[in-house]
Amino acid sequence: MAKLSGKTALVTGASRGIGRAAAFALAEAGAKVFVHYSQAADEAEAVVAEIRGKGGEAEKFKADLSEATGPHQLAAEVAKATKKLDIVVANAGISTAATIEETKVEDFDRQFAVNVRAPFFLVQQLLPVLGDGSSIVLVSSLAARTAVGTLSAYAATKGAIDTLVKHFAFALGGRGIRVNAVAPGIVATDMSNFAKTDAGKEFALGIQAIKRVAQPTDISGAIAFLASDDSQWVTGDTIRVDGGSRL
Numbered sequence: 001m002a003k004l005s006g007k008t009a010l011v012t013g014a015s016r017g018i019g020r021a022a023a024f025a026l027a028e029a030g031a032k033v034f035v036h037y038s039q040a041a042d043e044a045e046a047v048v049a050e051i052r053g054k055g056g057e058a059e060k061f062k063a064d065l066s067e068a069t070g071p072h073q074l075a076a077e078v079a080k081a082t083k084k085l086d087i088v089v090a091n092a093g094i095s096t097a098a099t100i101e102e103t104k105v106e107d108f109d110r111q112f113a114v115n116v117r118a119p120f121f122l123v124q125q126l127l128p129v130l131g132d133g134s135s136i137v138l139v140s141s142l143a144a145r146t147a148v149g150t151l152s153a154y155a156a157t158k159g160a161i162d163t164l165v166k167h168f169a170f171a172l173g174g175r176g177i178r179v180n181a182v183a184p185g186i187v188a189t190d191m192s193n194f195a196k197t198d199a200g201k202e203f204a205l206g207i208q209a210i211k212r213v214a215q216p217t218d219i220s221g222a223i224a225f226l227a228s229d230d231s232q233w234v235t236g237d238t239i240r241v242d243g244g245s246r247l
């Protein structure tokens with residue numbers, strides 16, 4: 001059942017992984033999807049082609065969100081392409097595993113640039129084009145809630161997302177704009193390649209209630225739910241989508 005017909009959605013980092021699955025889920029529900037990517041142009045084009053092949057509407061947009069001006073450029077391109085945006089999924093993210101001792105200033109800064117600064121300024125820059133009643137979905141992580149792996153700098157970026165969700169939701173609620181986040185656990189994507197190894201799989205299953213490794217489609221349904229009016233009374237929340245990790 002299409003619940004997003006007539007809506008236009010931007011998904012950042014939609015060339016691969018969770019963002020790609022989210023783009024497909026939103027298109028499946030009837031939304032026109034702006035597929036953002038940074039380096040993976042062929043993969044982004046394949047996402048656009050697959051959506052169009054199924055009768056949907058999609059366009060791709062390139063922007064490097066590690067650059068301070070990246071979110072501004074992306075928002076300007078989006079504003080040229082549509083008068084009204086209904087859904088933003090700020091999904092693009094990076095992680096660098098490192099112990100506290102090993103963490104380099106440049107890696108720390110790059111993670112905060114892509115994972116926190118970019119969503120903040122993307123939302124800021126999109127405010128004029130975001131329709132009243134629109135939905136913003138940010139992407140947090142299990143790592144914000146509990147110590148997993150050697151990811152303290154990355155985890156701090158996701159802790160910032162959990163905080164931004166509340167402040168953005170309160171500030172934008174007057175326009176009926178809802179702001180939420182999903183917090184995936186370990187998902188088998190390029191970012192969490194270790195989940196595809198035997199040791200990674202064993203670790204994931206050891207901390208999860210549900211005993212299988214999550215795929216991007218395990219997350220995209222929750223993103224589509226938060227994007228749709230089915231979640232019309234949900235705002236300012238981070239929803240765990242982690243197969244019951246570290247309960």
Ligand SMILES: NC(=O)c1ccc[n+]([C@@H]2O[C@H](COP(=O)([O-])OP(=O)(O)OC[C@H]3O[C@@H](n4cnc5c(N)ncnc54)[C@H](OP(=O)(O)O)[C@@H]3O)[C@@H](O)[C@H]2O)c1
Nearest residue numbers: 013017018037038039040065066092093141187189191192
């Ligand atoms: N996988 C997990 O276990 C897991 C768990 C919890 C939370 N998350 C979060 O879920 C989100 C998606 O992760 P994923 O696992 O799907 O990662 P992924 O497969 O590595 O994909 C990352 C996406 O982000 C984009 N991206 C990376 N650097 C960028 C930059 N500088 N500028 C613009 N876009 C950039 C990539 O675009 P290009 O390929 O085009 O460069 C790609 O589309 C992230 O926010 C991540 O922190 C993931």
